[in-house]
Amino acid sequence: MLPVLVGLLIVSLLLAVFLGSENLAFFELTESQATILFDIRLPRVLLGACVGASLAVAGAGLQSLLRNPLAEPYLLGVSNGAALGTMLAFVFFSQFEFARPIFAFAGAGAATFAVYQMAKSRAGMNVERLVLSGVIVTTFLSSIIVLLTSLLDAAKLRSFTFWLLGDLSQGTKNGFYLTFVLVIIGTVILSSQARALNLMMIGERDAFDFGVEVKKVRLIVFAVASILVGSSVAASGSVGYVGLIVPHLIRLLVGSDNRLVIPFSAISGAIFVVLADTVARTAIAPRELPVGAITALIGAPMFIYLLRRS
Amino acid sequence: MFYNQKLAIKNTHGYQLSAISYQLFRIVFPAKNNLRKIHFVILLFICFFSLTACKSANQTAQTEVKMRDIADDLGRKIKIPEKVERVVSLAPNLTENIFAIGAGDRLVGVTTFCNYPEDAQKIQKVGDTMNPNMETIIALKPQIVFVSTASQIETFTKTLEANNITVFVTNPKDLNGVLTNLRQLGEIFGTPERTTILLNELFERIAAVDEQVRDQPKTKTFVQISKEPLFTIGKESFLTEIVERAGGISVTKDVATAYPKISKETALAFNPDVLILSESPDNTEPNDVFKNSSAVKNKKVFKVNADILSRPSPRIVDALEQIAEDLHPQTNDN
Numbered sequence: 001m002l003p004v005l006v007g008l009l010i011v012s013l014l015l016a017v018f019l020g021s022e023n024l025a026f027f028e029l030t031e032s033q034a035t036i037l038f039d040i041r042l043p044r045v046l047l048g049a050c051v052g053a054s055l056a057v058a059g060a061g062l063q064s065l066l067r068n069p070l071a072e073p074y075l076l077g078v079s080n081g082a083a084l085g086t087m088l089a090f091v092f093f094s095q096f097e098f099a100r101p102i103f104a105f106a107g108a109g110a111a112t113f114a115v116y117q118m119a120k121s122r123a124g125m126n127v128e129r130l131v132l133s134g135v136i137v138t139t140f141l142s143s144i145i146v147l148l149t150s151l152l153d154a155a156k157l158r159s160f161t162f163w164l165l166g167d168l169s170q171g172t173k174n175g176f177y178l179t180f181v182l183v184i185i186g187t188v189i190l191s192s193q194a195r196a197l198n199l200m201m202i203g204e205r206d207a208f209d210f211g212v213e214v215k216k217v218r219l220i221v222f223a224v225a226s227i228l229v230g231s232s233v234a235a236s237g238s239v240g241y242v243g244l245i246v247p248h249l250i251r252l253l254v255g256s257d258n259r260l261v262i263p264f265s266a267i268s269g270a271i272f273v274v275l276a277d278t279v280a281r282t283a284i285a286p287r288e289l290p291v292g293a294i295t296a297l298i299g300a301p302m303f304i305y306l307l308r309r310s
Numbered sequence: 311m312f313y314n315q316k317l318a319i320k321n322t323h324g325y326q327l328s329a330i331s332y333q334l335f336r337i338v339f340p341a342k343n344n345l346r347k348i349h350f351v352i353l354l355f356i357c358f359f360s361l362t363a364c365k366s367a368n369q370t371a372q373t374e375v376k377m378r379d380i381a382d383d384l385g386r387k388i389k390i391p392e393k394v395e396r397v398v399s400l401a402p403n404l405t406e407n408i409f410a411i412g413a414g415d416r417l418v419g420v421t422t423f424c425n426y427p428e429d430a431q432k433i434q435k436v437g438d439t440m441n442p443n444m445e446t447i448i449a450l451k452p453q454i455v456f457v458s459t460a461s462q463i464e465t466f467t468k469t470l471e472a473n474n475i476t477v478f479v480t481n482p483k484d485l486n487g488v489l490t491n492l493r494q495l496g497e498i499f500g501t502p503e504r505t506t507i508l509l510n511e512l513f514e515r516i517a518a519v520d521e522q523v524r525d526q527p528k529t530k531t532f533v534q535i536s537k538e539p540l541f542t543i544g545k546e547s548f549l550t551e552i553v554e555r556a557g558g559i560s561v562t563k564d565v566a567t568a569y570p571k572i573s574k575e576t577a578l579a580f581n582p583d584v585l586i587l588s589e590s591p592d593n594t595e596p597n598d599v600f601k602n603s604s605a606v607k608n609k610k611v612f613k614v615n616a617d618i619l620s621r622p623s624p625r626i627v628d629a630l631e632q633i634a635e636d637l638h639p640q641t642n643d644n
């Protein structure tokens with residue numbers, strides 16, 4: 001399975017690099033074509049891969065932890081927290097490039113913490129309560145975002161509203177380096193917790209009886225998911241459905257052992273977003289579509305199909 | 311008691327009406343001490359309603375006027391009053407046009423985007439172009455509401471026409487459209503002399519630009535509407551024509567739609583000689599993809615105020631002159 005996925009990733013990366021609004025003569029690149037390839041197309045393709053991997057890994061981790069197939073960075077308010085954080089950085093610290101990811105982590109972390117506090121009760125963590133708290137935090141944060149977009153200077157936020165839909169064209173090389181490092185570390189950490197997550201999928205109490213430090217695992221998963229979602233939202237806005245669709249497909253293929261699901265989700269998430277962005281770049285070239293629209297367009301029907309099959 | 315004495319001093323219908331209503335109310339519902347507050351609130355309500363009732367009764371009595379027929383830019387036949395005294399503009403360029411032909415004093419409502427000329431900022435705001443407040447507009451009792459996009463019309467027209475307010479759709483799309491629109495507004499507001507002077511001045515300035523760039527080579531120009539994401543002008547934008555008129559050629563003139571988000575690869579591949587930035591807070595420098603382009607290296611990056619560049623109003627001629635000057639500076643010496 002692993003060689004197949006890695007092979008597919010390489011093929012889709014190559015495809016994405018070869019396709020674009022400009023046709024490049026790959027063996028005799030002119031100076032401007034080299035700029036197009038190395039400064040514009042390649043960083044964007046690689047950023048897309050990192051964003052896809054981040055979101056898919058975060059989704060896989062949260063789904064196992066919460067024993068809820070619908071758990072997704074969006075459902076829990078993590079994405080919206082990151083989006084609000086990025087928006088504040090956008091408005092107040094637009095000149096500092098690194099203010100965006102830092103505020104996005106802070107926003108994602110704060111949203112996760114708020115959901116966690118709301119859902120916690122004396123009887124322990126109740127899954128339904130957690131998901132409901134997530135919905136409340138999500139809607140609350142989106143209303144703040146809407147409020148801010150109505151209040152603030154339209155010209156200043158124009159680029160932000162486009163970015164909110166998921167847009168890889170605004171990615172930078174630094175954004176790519178950051179997401180790349182974080183997604184590697186995040187995937188390794190979550191994979192190291194895979195055994196504990198497997199046990200927690202049976203039930204938190206059973207996992208506890210098996211000697212799993214439930215609280216610690218929960219904290220690790222929440223923290224890693226916040227960081228992964230924060231970095232990808234800061235780099236490219238809210239690309240939807242990746243965290244939901246990709247882990248589901250992987251479970252369908254390899255079963256629900258997290259030792260496989262988490263790393264495989266990372267690779268497949270990268271493939272999914274790279275291909276979706278290739279469509280976004282080429283479908284109406286030289287104009288562009290937001291990649292979030294493509295992932296949702298593919299993701300939503302696929303999700304319904306999966307639901308009906310299971 | 312206290313309230314009644316105060317109110318009785320004012321000798322207007324509204325106050326009398328409210329005083330009487332309140333007395334009636336007190337007879338029917340005698341007040342206990344702890345209910346004073348509620349009574350006060352009810353009194354305020356009665357005051358408010360009777361005052362507004364009197365006010366509107368006065369105004370409806372005056373509006374019996376002669377009408378004339380006119381066609382708007384959608385080809386709709388509409389009736390407008392012989393003498394146009396109160397209008398609302400729902401687009402910044404229409405506000406500018408109405409001021410330019412000398413009828414700015416008849417604007418009773420404008421949008422929050424209407425920031426030019428300065429006097430426009432003092433006029434009551436009725437919301438923005440896409441979300442005007444119907445209640446505010448109707449309360450202002452305009453005779454005509456000017457709208458610029460056909461998309462607005464469906465929702466507005468019914469409500470407004472039910473209140474005897476005419477909706478006039480006018481959407482100047484290019485240089486000629488602006489001139490036609492000004493002439494049309496001159497007719498509507500009855501200011502032909504002022505309009506003719508304005509039009510002659512504009513014609514002269516446009517002709518001067520034509521003269522200035524006639525023998526110049528067409529400069530490859532990229533107009534950057536927004537830095538990030540990279541938006542530019544397309545086939546349907548009137549700026550494509552303005553750039554051409556100013557002695558340039560828009561490299562994105564064949565891209566569909568008016569303001570497309572353009573692929574950075576393609577933008578770079580066009581290799582423009584000149585960059586023109588529509589200057590706004592988020593668009594003060596060229597996008598990073600242009601950092602090694604010939605336009606940036608040769609310092610051929612120019613800014614034009616976004617308001618001037620984006621509004622089909624007389625100021626578009628300012629933009630035309632400025633772009634012509636940017637593209638072909640040497641001709642200015644003679």
